[in-house]
Amino acid sequence: MFTTPLYHFGKYCLMLKSTFSLPENRGMYWRETLRQMVSMGIGSLGIVIVISFFLGAVTTVQTAYQLVSPIVPLYVVAEIVRDSSILELSVTVICLVLAGKIGSNLASELGTMRISEQIDALEIMGVNSKAYLILPKILGALIAIPALVVTSCFITILGGYTITFFGGVLTPEQFIYGLHDKFVPFNVTFSLIKAFTFGFVISSISCYCGYYTDGGAFEIGNSSTNAVVWSCIFILAFDFLLAKIILSV
């Protein structure tokens, strides 16, 4: 019962060990890292903007709906939108979305390379295929995903702010006041720590699932599904762990 998870954990650690080894040609790795950053960052920008905007708008409306009390000032709605977007919505929710988009993409790309013998071709040339294929993807994710999370934070708050012009929930002035009130800068640091962690989780788990694909088209589909499912599970697990370790102090 416990041997399969241990087997995969061991194999995952060995993969990471090979991945973080000295590259044969730094220029080639750097170009590949840039390509991955563009593919992940620019490629996911559209969906992140759309989701973040509506997350902000919906959170604003629903928070105002729940805070019907004469003793709670309306600008508190903006405080809640700000903190929930920085601490959770723009990090965890967006990373769950990115696990679906980027994770499945990485797993299917590597899976296809595996079954079409492209990975074997790299190995026979004497290239460390794990380092060449996986390292740029992890580095790309470590840069692109936190950047997307920061973008998402701004867009989520912008979504909430925009709704104040149309919804009649609270005034734009109240929203701006609430955004500045009781702002804790450490929340941004915590959000970035989570973004880096989730970036690593998404890229490394998805690459693991894709790199060790064995079979054909059906198995590539399975690898993509596994990449998304396991990335989501570990994102939620690390979300809890980081909150417990860092915020409970």
Add this chain to the structure above:
Amino acid sequence: MIEIKNIKKRFGANEVLKGISAKFEAGKTNLIIGTSGSGKTVTIKCMVGLYEVDSGEILYDGRNFSTMTLAERKVIRKEIGMLFQGGALFDSLNIEQNVMFPLNMFSTMTKKEKTDRVNFCLDRVNLSGKNKLSPSEISGGMKKRVGIARAIVMNPKYLFCDEPNSGLDPQTSLVVDQLIKEITQEFQITTIINTHDMNSVLEIGDHVVFLWKGLKDWEGSGREVLTATNPELNEFIFASKFLKEIKNRTF
């Protein structure tokens, strides 16, 4: 020269290679033939190190590949070119970038020297001027030829071809076969080809090894397969009723 000595390979309970020994000389096209499941692909993958042998030795000009460390193997791997069944071209790169990939990774050539070398190799496989096409824009036969160009770009001492004719029409197969033979003789490469194709055996088989159920069952030249008395080889070569009739009439 490549020599394999009594190599064995098992996957779980299934012993695929049961002790194969053979010598493959430089400047000759060495063919490994056999029915599906006889161990041809596993033999080649063991020889290039994609699979580890359970026992036995693989010697590259006397250098024992099976006992080498990963770092030592990297040196040999830079002397190996391999043509895969489907070409195994990198989808994200165009033809020129695919052929240039090993040079970019390992050589210290200038950009112009690399481009000249790539153009020379593409010209050698009759693909001049196709540099900027992507793998999805070319035919199966062209992919094989790009695969050959990529395999020879680093001036390999050893060339492995896994079913170079699969999925090709007879005419294109002949073109690919002749190309491999010419390159082998021109650059004195030790070439090992894993094939089912009888045209290849007869056209370019300088040395043929027939595998049967994980063992070497017969060895000889391409022409000798027609007159061999080995029953398994005859069953493989003259599989159809038509060919059996021709054999009975001719020999």
